[in-house]
Amino acid sequence: MPGMNPTDPPHSTAPTDDAHAPSLGMLLTMVRSEIVRAIEAELAGQGLDLSFTQFLILKKTHLLGPASATELARAVELDGGAMTRQLDQLERKGYLRRTPDTQDRRALRIALTDAGNKVWQDTASVCSQRVMSAAQRSLDKTEQSQLHNYLQRVLRALRDKP
Numbered sequence: 001m002p003g004m005n006p007t008d009p010p011h012s013t014a015p016t017d018d019a020h021a022p023s024l025g026m027l028l029t030m031v032r033s034e035i036v037r038a039i040e041a042e043l044a045g046q047g048l049d050l051s052f053t054q055f056l057i058l059k060k061t062h063l064l065g066p067a068s069a070t071e072l073a074r075a076v077e078l079d080g081g082a083m084t085r086q087l088d089q090l091e092r093k094g095y096l097r098r099t100p101d102t103q104d105r106r107a108l109r110i111a112l113t114d115a116g117n118k119v120w121q122d123t124a125s126v127c128s129q130r131v132m133s134a135a136q137r138s139l140d141k142t143e144q145s146q147l148h149n150y151l152q153r154v155l156r157a158l159r160d161k162p
Contacts, residue, residue: 042127054090055124062120066109
């Protein structure tokens, strides 16, 4: 069977038999799982005790600036309870702080602390860059651009569906 040569390495780039090729959905799921695994391994290798979800929360907080828990939960696709638990852990680690919202005294804003900014800029973002570079190492610059474009178009099509 093409692409199923027992001498091929486990992560071979040999062509696959279309009848046995994973669907687009499975490929996307498998790629995401490998990215999560690789980023968590990179973080652990740098001595950071962060889950992928916590990494995403730090990234989104860095990108958005001070935000509400609801805004962050939406940005990382967590429900309110799960977000509260993650925020509690990140606050205990000294990476986030909750401060009163100046426009709504009942609400809180979540922001990175100096330690959170430092861990993001010095380590977490670098880990992410290494993983993304490794993930695309078999693609030339044109192919990387095309892949990015294709995935953006797929995402847009799914979000804009009637």
